Every structure is written in C-alpha cells, then in structure tokens.
Amino acid sequence: MVCLPTALWRTLLILVTIATAVVGILLIVIGAYSLSVIGMRFTKLLRVYVNLILLLLGILILIISLIGFFGATRKGPQTLAIYSGLSLFICLCAISIGVVAFLMRQDTAHYQDKVAELYNNVDADSLLAIDELQRNLECCGPDGPEKMEVIIPSCCDVE
Structure with a gap:
C-alpha cells in the first residue's frame, strides 16, 4: 500500500x-433568492420554511468549511x-433531510390545498401574502384568474 505525502493530503x-x-x-x-421571490409573509402563512433552512444551512456549511480551510492551511490538529466532527454532523443532517424529503414527497397535495385555502381566505395577511407572491412571480391565481373568488390587485398588474 502506497502512502501519500502529507502535503498532498493537505492539498x-x-x-x-x-x-x-x-x-x-x-x-x-x-435560500436568499427564494426568500426574495416567495416572501417571508407567504412563508409564515404556509409554515414552510425551506428557504430559511437553505439559507441557514448554507451559512453553517460555509462556516464549517472555513474552519477546515484554516485547519488545513495552518496545520492545526485541534481545528x-x-x-x-462538524463535517460528520453535517453529513448526518444531510442524510436525515434526504430521508425526510423522500418520505414527504407525496405530501405536495397538502401544500397545494393550503395555497388554495389562502386564495379563498379573505383576511388581510393572506391577501397581502398572495399579492406579494403574485407580483414577484407575475402570475394570477393558482390556476388563472377565472377560478378566484376574490380578485387581488396584483392580478390587474399581470393582465
């Protein structure tokens, strides 16, 4: 078995x-792009925080990789x-997120129902969230303006 030089391992x-x-x-x-497109108001109403999770996970991965980079360049065994240890933790988190996503892949109908409920709900938060989302995505209604009970002002901008 051939051992590689330490410099090669560090590289x-x-x-x-x-x-x-x-x-x-x-x-x-x-995560930042999806948060800017979907908007925080819509995220809170649906209680789907995927964009925030992506954002925080990205920050965590970046910090961990910087620790590894400094440990490799400064030859610090503690670092x-x-x-x-943190890389192992991130790998376990990624595996568990993958398993949860696989198990929830058929749950999309539930989220479609929640969005449809928001469109038919006339409270102020729902209307503002949908208005913001439709302006960002330049759309009107879940299936077009014909099926909407309440026409939101952002539909007038699109047409």
Whole structure:
C-alpha cells in the first residue's frame, strides 16, 4: 500500500473545503433568492420554511468549511478535529433531510390545498401574502384568474 505525502493530503483537504464552501455559498444564494421571490409573509402563512433552512444551512456549511480551510492551511490538529466532527454532523443532517424529503414527497397535495385555502381566505395577511407572491412571480391565481373568488390587485398588474 502506497502512502501519500502529507502535503498532498493537505492539498486535497483544502480543495474539498473550497468545494464545500462553494456549496455553502450556493445554498445561501438559493435560500436568499427564494426568500426574495416567495416572501417571508407567504412563508409564515404556509409554515414552510425551506428557504430559511437553505439559507441557514448554507451559512453553517460555509462556516464549517472555513474552519477546515484554516485547519488545513495552518496545520492545526485541534481545528481539524473540530472540522471533522462538524463535517460528520453535517453529513448526518444531510442524510436525515434526504430521508425526510423522500418520505414527504407525496405530501405536495397538502401544500397545494393550503395555497388554495389562502386564495379563498379573505383576511388581510393572506391577501397581502398572495399579492406579494403574485407580483414577484407575475402570475394570477393558482390556476388563472377565472377560478378566484376574490380578485387581488396584483392580478390587474399581470393582465
């Protein structure tokens, strides 16, 4: 069995942490973009916080990868031990998120029903949330304006 030099292992670790940091940055961008498009008001009404979870997970991954990067470049064994423990934790979280997403994949009808309820609900928060969402997505109603009981002002902007 051939042993690789320590410098090569350190270079590989630096490359892996840079790739991990890029993934963290991508998650931050996706979470921030979805939060800006969907809006916080709509997120609160549906109680679906995927955009916030992506944003926070991206920040956490970026911080962990920076710890690994500094541990690899400064040759700090304690920092590398912290990095490996946090990386293991993130891997376990990713596996559990994947399992939950797999188990909830058929639950999309529930969220469609919740959105339909919001469209038929005439309270102020629901109307503001839907108005904000429709302005951002440039749409009108879940299936077009014909099936809406209450026409929201953002529908007039689209047509």
